[in-house]
Amino acid sequence: xxxxxxxxxxxxxxxxxxxxxxxxxxxxxxxxxGGRRIAVxxxxxxxxxxxxDLIEGAEGGVLSLAGGCVCCAFGADLMGALDDLRDLDxxxxxxxxxxxxxxxxxxxxxxVGLASGLTAIGVAVVADxxxxxxxxxxxxxxxxxxTQLRDxxxxxxxKTDLAGEAETAAVRVWLAGVAPRAAVVTTDHGRAPPxxxxxxxxAPPAALAEGAVVAETHAHFRTGVRRFSDPVDVAALAAxxxxxxxxxxxxxxxxxxxxxxxKLLQVVGRRAAVxxxxxxxxxxxxxxxxxxxxxxx
Amino acid sequence: MAAFTVYRxxxxxxxxxxxxxxxxxxxxxxxxxxxxxxxxxxxxxxxRLDEVxxxxxxxxxxxxxxxxxxxxxxxxxxxxxxxxxxxxxxxxVKGSPSFDAVxxxxxxxxxxxxxxxxxxxxxGFDPIYFGAERLTRAHLDRVSADRPVGVMHASGHILVxxxxxxxxxxxxxxxxxHPGVPLGDDGLPTGELKGPEAMIPLMKVVGLGAQLEGADxxxxxxxxxxxxxAGVTTATxxxxxxxxxxxxxxxxxxxxxxxxxxxxxxxxxxGMTPAAAFDQAVxxxxxxxxRLRLGxxxxxxxxxxxxFSARLRWPGYYNxxxxxxxxxxxxxxxxxxALGLKHGVQVxxxxxxxxxxxLALDCLESALREHTGPDHRFMxxxxxxxxxxxxxxxxxxxxxxxxxxxxxxxWGDMHRSVTVGPExxxxxxxxxxxxxxxxxxxxxxxxxxxxxxxxxxAWCAVNRLTASGRTLGEAxxxxxxxxxxxxxxxxxxxxxxxxxxxxxxxxxxxxxxxxGDDPFEVAPERLKDVPVWxxxxxxxxxxx
Ligand SMILES: [Zn+2]
Numbered sequence: 082x083x084x085x086x087x088x089x090x091x092x093x094x095x096x097x098x099x100x101x102x103x104x105x106x107x108x109x110x111x112x113x114x115g116g117r118r119i120a121v122x123x124x125x126x127x128x129x130x131x132x133x134d135l136i137e138g139a140e141g142g143v144l145s146l147a148g149g150c151v152c153c154a155f156g157a158d159l160m161g162a163l164d165d166l167r168d169l170d171x172x173x174x175x176x177x178x179x180x181x182x183x184x185x186x187x188x189x190x191x192x193v194g195l196a197s198g199l200t201a202i203g204v205a206v207v208a209d210x211x212x213x214x215x216x217x218x219x220x221x222x223x224x225x226x227x228t229q230l231r232d233x234x235x236x237x238x239x240k241t242d243l244a245g246e247a248e249t250a251a252v253r254v255w256l257a258g259v260a261p262r263a264a265v266v267t268t269d270h271g272r273a274p275p276x277x278x279x280x281x282x283x284a285p286p287a288a289l290a291e292g293a294v295v296a297e298t299h300a301h302f303r304t305g306v307r308r309f310s311d312p313v314d315v316a317a318l319a320a321x322x323x324x325x326x327x328x329x330x331x332x333x334x335x336x337x338x339x340x341x342x343x344k345l346l347q348v349v350g351r352r353a354a355v356x357x358x359x360x361x362x363x364x365x366x367x368x369x370x371x372x373x374x375x376x377x378x
Numbered sequence: 379m380a381a382f383t384v385y386r387x388x389x390x391x392x393x394x395x396x397x398x399x400x401x402x403x404x405x406x407x408x409x410x411x412x413x414x415x416x417x418x419x420x421x422x423x424x425x426r427l428d429e430v431x432x433x434x435x436x437x438x439x440x441x442x443x444x445x446x447x448x449x450x451x452x453x454x455x456x457x458x459x460x461x462x463x464x465x466x467x468x469x470x471v472k473g474s475p476s477f478d479a480v481x482x483x484x485x486x487x488x489x490x491x492x493x494x495x496x497x498x499x500x501x502g503f504d505p506i507y508f509g510a511e512r513l514t515r516a517h518l519d520r521v522s523a524d525r526p527v528g529v530m531h532a533s534g535h536i537l538v539x540x541x542x543x544x545x546x547x548x549x550x551x552x553x554x555x556h557p558g559v560p561l562g563d564d565g566l567p568t569g570e571l572k573g574p575e576a577m578i579p580l581m582k583v584v585g586l587g588a589q590l591e592g593a594d595x596x597x598x599x600x601x602x603x604x605x606x607x608a609g610v611t612t613a614t615x616x617x618x619x620x621x622x623x624x625x626x627x628x629x630x631x632x633x634x635x636x637x638x639x640x641x642x643x644x645x646x647x648x649g650m651t652p653a654a655a656f657d658q659a660v661x662x663x664x665x666x667x668x669r670l671r672l673g674x675x676x677x678x679x680x681x682x683x684x685x686f687s688a689r690l691r692w693p694g695y696y697n698x699x700x701x702x703x704x705x706x707x708x709x710x711x712x713x714x715x716a717l718g719l720k721h722g723v724q725v726x727x728x729x730x731x732x733x734x735x736x737l738a739l740d741c742l743e744s745a746l747r748e749h750t751g752p753d754h755r756f757m758x759x760x761x762x763x764x765x766x767x768x769x770x771x772x773x774x775x776x777x778x779x780x781x782x783x784x785x786x787x788x789w790g791d792m793h794r795s796v797t798v799g800p801e802x803x804x805x806x807x808x809x810x811x812x813x814x815x816x817x818x819x820x821x822x823x824x825x826x827x828x829x830x831x832x833x834x835x836a837w838c839a840v841n842r843l844t845a846s847g848r849t850l851g852e853a854x855x856x857x858x859x860x861x862x863x864x865x866x867x868x869x870x871x872x873x874x875x876x877x878x879x880x881x882x883x884x885x886x887x888x889x890x891x892x893x894g895d896d897p898f899e900v901a902p903e904r905l906k907d908v909p910v911w912x913x914x915x916x917x918x919x920x921x922x
Contacts, residue, residue, distance in 0.1 A: 099707045125649045156649030160578040183704040191556045192575035197548040207605065221689075221708050223738050224701055 083195045089200040089356055090167065092176040093278055093346060096186025096229050097207035097353020098216055102239035103179050106273065110177065111150055113275040114280075116228035118149040120166050120173035124181040125154045135160055159189065164195040175279060183225050187232030200356055205278055206263070210244035210252050219257070230256065233263040235277070235330060235350030241267050264330045264350035264375055267301075274302055274371065280333040280347060281369035301374040309366040312337045315344045318365045319353035322346075322370070334368030380426035383917075384404035384419050389896055390436040393866050393881040403436065405888040408917035412884050431911075431920070437862065438881050439889030439913055440832035441610025441869035443780045444759055444822035446617045448534075450601025451592025452826050453503045455585075456487045458529055462856035463829055466603035468922050469626035477508065480529065484521040497526040497543070497585035502826070504532040506792055507845070514562075515540045515569025518753070528584025532788075534714045534827060535685045537577040538569050539584055547579045590698040593618040595627045602639040609891030609910040612640040612879055615749045616726065616759065619646050620658070625672075632669040638913060638920040640669045640889075641872050644676040645725055646917055652710060656717040663723075668916070671873070673722040676759070677714050678705045680734035683762060684789050685799050688731030690763065700789070702731060715719040719751035724874060726780075727756070732763040739771045746775065757872050760824075762806050763798065769815040778872050780806040783821040783838040784828040786851070788809050790844035804851035809839045814862055820869035821861070833897065836861035837906035839890065858902055890919040 107121055121131075131144060131152055138145040143153040151169070155162035159178070166176060176199065180186045186204045193201040201309045206229055209216075217226045230236065236256065241249040243324050249267065261266055266273060276282070281304065313340065322329050332348035337359045343358040346368065381404050392401040404411035406420040412419045417688045419425065453465050458480045461473045474480040480503060480537055496520060503513060518527040518540035522896045526543035530536075544550035544567055552565045558576030562568045571577045581587060588594075592601060593615070605613050613825040631637055645662060647655040655675055663673025680702055681687020682896060686695060687702040694701060706714075711727070718725040729735045738758060745751075758764075758772065758779045772779060785793070786809060794803040805811070821839050839861040842850050849855075856864075870880025879887050894909035912921035 099709055125651065135441060154649055157574065158578060160575055164579075165846065182707040182710070185703070188557070188575075192558075195554065195556055195579060219731070222704065225704055261458065 087172070087198070088345065088359055089198055090173060090176055091202045091280070091354070092178060092190075092199050093202060093349060094178045094180060094186045094190045094204045094234060095278075096180045096189070096204060097182075098182060098209070098222065098226050098229065100212075101207040101209040102237075103128045103207050104130055106237065106278070107136070107177060107179060109272045110275050110278055111146055111148075114146065114150055114279070115275065117174045117279055118171060119279070120150065120169065120176045121152040121267060122155050122159070122162050122166070122176065122178045123152065124179065124184065125156060136281055147207070148259065159192060160196060162232065163199055167196075167198045177278075185225070185228055185232060187228070188328065190232075200246050200354055202347040202354040203234040203352045204232050205235040205237060206230060207239050208256075210238045210241045210249050214255060215254055216323030227259055230260040232261055232262065233350065234352035236260060236263040236265045237273050238265060238267045242269070262351050263284065264373075266330055276304075277302070277331050278349075279370055280331060288309075303372045303374075305370055305372070307334075307368045307370065308319070308335050309368070312341065314339050314341050315346060315355055318368075319346060319348070319355060322348045323351045323353050325351075328372040328374070329370045330373050332368055332370040336366055336368065379426050382411050382422065382425050383428050384416065384425045385418070385428050385436070385914075386433050386825075387431045387436045388433050389851070390882060391439050391862070391898065392883060394865055394883040395401070397883070400882075403882060403888075403890070405917045407916075408888055408889050410882060410884055413882050424767070434911055435893045436882065437609070437881065437891045437893060438866040439915060440609045440891050441607070441820075441873065441875070441880060442608075442610050442613040442822060442825070442830055443602075443869035443872045444616055444782075445613050445821045445830055447592035447597050447601045447615050448571060448617070449592070449604055449825035449830055450599070451590050451594075451597035453600055454589055456483050456498070456500035457502050457529075458483060459532060460504055460507045461653060463502075464604070464607055464688050464717040466607075468603070468607050473847070474503075475507075477511070477513060480513065481517055481520050484518070484527060484529070488522050488525065488527075488915050489646035495525060496705050497528065497583065498522060499528045499585045500578060501530040501586075501590070502532050503529050503538070504788075507517050512570060513538050514552070515567070520570065523726070526584045528586060530586060530590070532827065533682065533684060535573060536680065537571045537580055537584070539571060539580045540569065540616065541582045543580055544569065546583045549579065553851060584738050589740040590634075593621070593624040593627075595631045596642070598628060598631045599637075602637060603829055604825070605639045606913050606920045608833075609893065609913055610639070610832060611851055611884040611891070611915045612642065612831060612875065613702065613830070613872070614645045614873070615641060615647065618643075619648055625662075626671065628670055629665075629667070632667065637669060637917045638918070640915070642671040642673065642674070642875075644674045647675060647677045649713060652713045652717050654722055656721050659723045660721055671875070673875075674726060675714070675718060676726045676728070677693040678713065678728040679711060679732050680705060680729060680865055683730050683814050684792060686797070688738075689733040690798070691733045691736065695797060697796050705884060708737055708741065711737060712744055715742050715745035715756070716749055718756065719741045719745055719749035719754055722754075724754065725756045726759050728759045730762050730763060731823075735761055735768050736787075739768065739775060739777070742775050742777065743771075751776070755871075755874055763887060764808060765805060765813075766808070766811050766815070769811045769817050772817045778818040778820075778871070779812055780820040780822050780841075781809055781812065782824060783807050783809065783835050784823050786826050786838050786842045787845055790842075790850040791846045791848065793814055794844070794848070794850060805854060806851065807839075808851075808854050808855040809856045809860070809864070813856060818862055818871050820872045821864045822869070831906070832865035833910070834906040836865050836897075837903075839864065839906060840902050843903075858898060858905060861905075862897060888896050888914055890914040
């Protein structure tokens with residue numbers, strides 16, 4: 082990559098079985114994009130119902146959404162759609178790919194790796210707490226559901242209100258066995274804190290000082306920052322933030338590596354993505370993180 | 379003044395059991411006025427006797443129930459298959475029996491197009507005839523060091539690209555981590571690209587874009603010439619996603635007086651909701667013409683057996699490969715069937731593995747509990763691994779099946795030794811079981827996956843010989859009559875066209891396959907060698 086090349090556009094793949102709540106999540110993220118220009122790629126428009134009030138226009142298979150966001154259906158040609166996204170002007174800040182109900186999000190994330198100018202930073206899988214274990218035992222789709230769960234870096238457990246506390250707790254125990262790698266987060270009605278998927282703002286309020294914790298409206302999430310005035314071993318930092326016991330489920334920030342190069346570090350659940358970073362003194366040496374309580378409620 | 383034409387033939391096999399053979403057929407307004415001897419036909423009034431087929435044998439025009447127009451589009455590129463083949467002009471194109479021959483064929487094209495300097499692309503390469511050795515970018519770099527070069531495998535699931543092409547697509551870099559992109563000892567891609575995500579970024583670069591699909595006027599035209607050479611008067615497009623532009627091109631082309639084929643274009647459900655697909659299918663049906671039939675729907679349930687993406691029941695793949703992939707969620711397949719029954723729209727379902735077939739059976743059974751579906755005629759396409767119990771359920775639910783008989787020859791040896799093992803390989807594409815269970819069936823080529831040639835396809839069902847000469851599944855062989863019925867009336871039934879085509883009898887379309895020999899007189903193992911003179915389509919004569 083030459084010095085002039087733009088930073089790759091971060092991509093989060095959103096997977097999960099039919100009806101798990103992917104559409105609810107994506108509508109929620111679009112509604113709370115907070116100025117980020119998000120491009121959503123969906124398998125087909127039928128599988129996602131973008132809330133009508135978010136849609137500002139439609140042209141050539143692309144929906145224009147509020148706040149400069151767009152939504153396109155890729156059908157059989159994911160790679161072609163990714164190509165088109167890279168050429169959008171203005172460039173999207175972030176891409177969300179919604180896989181089909183039987184799609185394997187890990188495979189999609191690896192395919193994103195073949196497209197230049199984009200980087201898959203993580204796989205978020207939405208799982209319906211009420212029906213998950215039955216689906217995973219289904220004769221036809223059981224193995225597909227299990228593979229989706231294993232592909233997850235971040236697992237968003239939806240419909241916990243329907244499942245009830247006991248079943249939700251049992252599902253979490255069960256998930257620790259079938260998807261031990263994933264960071265599991267409980268959401269309310271498919272509404273995770275948007276930053277959990279989209280990533281925290283890199284320039285947080287000044288009040289967010291070293292070690293300080295700001296309680297989010299979402300009860301069991303905490304946000305904080307870490308500052309690095311000196312170069313840091315980015316690989317080691319990434320490993321620390323994604324270690325199995327870590328309560329950090331999302332992090333983002335720019336730091337200087339030991340060799341003096343600037344890096345952008347993104348953590349989604351148990352995956353860290355490190356890419357080259359252009360100069361931006363505002364965010365130098367600052368990692369914003371989101372952590373989740375080990376025992377919610 | 380003669381009001382109709384009577385063709386005299388050496389023999390006419392009608393596929394109509396009431397009058398199985400004849401010597402004369404009368405044609406008026408593109409339809410069959412009668413078939414019998416001259417005396418039977420003379421009663422219709424003054425006629426013109428045409429002796430052009432006096433030494434030929436006529437069969438109903440062959441119906442190919444599962445093809446892709448890509449079979450025509452592909453010939454714009456360099457043929458790289460092992461076997462000799464006929465191009466749309468009817469010329470014999472030599473096969474390339476070695477890697478050197480493939481490289482040389484591409485080099486010839488590169489030299490012939492030296493001025494344009496654009497990409498050089500080939501198709502039809504099949505690695506299974508070369509043991510463990512793989513075609514890689516090193517081979518294709520010998521074709522050109524400064525032009526992109528690519529070769530598509532016969533399966534359509536793997537593309538090989540040269541170094542220039544990989545560089546142009548930003549794929550000749552270290553650090554690629556993708557199951558579809560094997561790396562060499564140097565950490566760089568070997569040039570093999572497996573599966574759509576790995577292939578698509580290179581397709582455009584090597585010039586294999588939409589043109590390969592052939593879903594345009596010239597592609598359809600080339601496809602129709604292949605059909606004439608194979609004795610086919612009705613064929614199908616089962617893959618191309620819908621576009622208004624393709625539809626306009628098809629309408630224009632099929633309306634030409636010299637267009638020799640009836641095309642049945644199925645609407646693929648990809649990229650739209652089931653409900654939207656059926657609304658569109660219903661609307662499209664009204665846009666049909668005699669030579670362009672629209673209104674049926676195709677859905678793909680799983681992948682391919684040789685690509686290990688088919689969904690197999692226990693005990694899975696013989697070589698231990700992991701389970702294949704679903705391309706449709708069970709809930710959606712169930713919804714598609716319910717909508718098809720509700721709207722009276724025929725649904726064709728691609729299933730290769732036996733688990734995918736089970737899912738289709740379960741979904742139709744469930745949908746039928748809710749909706750009635752008189753003569754729904756839903757079809758299972760390929761359905762290669764179905765066992766006898768599944769055929770019994772097909773019969774009970776009203777499914778027809780279009781079996782992929784050509785697989786025995788092209789991939790039978792591989793199925794036996796690698797994919798499904800000897801026992802299941804012997805029951806693949808179980809024509810005999812279909813026949814004995816009473817499941818209406820057709821057989822197909824899936825061209826361009828294998829060449830469109832119904833006599834060859836019938837030969838495969840009759841002999842079940844593999845490329846290495848093994849008879850794979852003696853018990854599933856069928857007779858010549860049943861095989862030829864499958865490529866005529868059987869396939870016509872599968873398209874809901876059996877009242878119009880598929881047999882030579884009064885009132886039907888005057889569609890004939892004109893053969894140089896009698897397929898019932900040659901030895902069954904010579905069936906594929908019966909020469910095709912051409913076709914009569916809608917009463918119009920088209921020599922190959
Ligand atoms: Zn096909």
